[in-house]
Each structure stands twice: as C-alpha cells, then as structure tokens.
C-alpha cells in the first residue's frame with residue numbers, strides 16, 4: 003500500500019469513495035465534483051493505492067495555524083485492515099512537514115468514528131460543531 007498525491011485522473015475513483023461519506027444535510031460538498039477537483043488542484047488530495055487500485059482517500063485543508071483532515075475514507079472491502087491508521091500517520095507527517103503543530107479532524111455523528119480517532123491519538127474537544135443542523139465531533143492532536 004502506498005499513499006500518493008492525487009491527480010485529476012483519480013477524480014472519478016475519489017468521487018466513488020467520497021460517496022461513502024454522504025449524509026443527508028444541506029450543502030453536503032465533500033462528494034461533489036467541483037469540490038474534489040479544487041482540492042486535487044490545490045494538491046490537498048491523497049490516495050491510498052493497493053496494486054494500482056485506489057482503496058482509500060484523504061484530503062487536507064489548512065486554516066490559520068491548524069491542519070485539518072477534510073476527508074478520509076477507505077473502500078468497504080479494505081476497511082479494518084489498518085489503512086485508516088496509516089492515513090493518520092501520514093497526516094501527522096504531513097502536518098509536521100507543513101510546519102504546523104496541530105492536526106484536527108471533524109466527524110459527523112453519523113460516521114460513528116470516535117473509537118477510530120481516539121485509538122489513533124486524537125482527543126475529543128469539548129465543543130461540538132454543527133453544519134446546517136448536522137452535529138459533528140471535533141478531534142484534535144498536537145504533533
């Protein structure tokens with residue numbers, strides 16, 4: 003398994019995997035073509051490849067002095083094999099290499115990913131977030 007920067011040829015594969023993130027909320031942008039294309043062009047998108055097949059995706063966003071994991075998803079057949087943990091490791095290195103000391107991940111309640119983030123070194127911030135009415139957990143890690 004290798005994690006490499008995505009290019010526009012990966013867009014369709016990314017979109018299919020980003021569909022796993024979909025929840026019913028107004029203005030859900032994370033699986034939209036424009037959004038994905040913009041993030042690829044900004045060089046913020048990465049893919050996990052196994053024998054040349056895209057099995058996972060992760061994208062970042064920088065805001066102020068904090069690095070955010072904007073999207074993270076692994077295809078069903080490859081979940082639970084440690085790829086998510088490898089993505090988090092990659093995100094830590096990426097944060098450090100970008101000169102930041104704080105990595106955050108926000109996760110809608112529906113994803114039920116608390117265990118995943120806590121196991122991978124994040125702490126849960128007290129303050130919850132809300133996006134057009136959909137609540138999300140805010141996880142943070144100091145690098």
Ligand SMILES: CC(C)(COP(=O)(O)OP(=O)(O)OC[C@H]1O[C@@H](n2cnc3c(N)ncnc32)[C@H](O)[C@@H]1OP(=O)(O)O)[C@@H](O)C(=O)NCCC(=O)NCCS
Nearest residue numbers: 022074075076081082083084085086087109113114115118
């Ligand atoms: C959450 C996700 C990225 C984790 O990737 P992964 O490769 O399955 O993660 P790992 O194999 O490193 O770790 C799996 C652990 O995460 C936990 N986990 C949390 N949410 C999970 C989920 N939806 N599916 C599978 N495992 C999940 C499991 O309990 C497992 O822990 P265990 O091994 O102690 O049972 C992946 O399951 C996924 O893409 N889920 C659907 C999309 C999603 O919810 N993305 C998160 C957006 S915040």
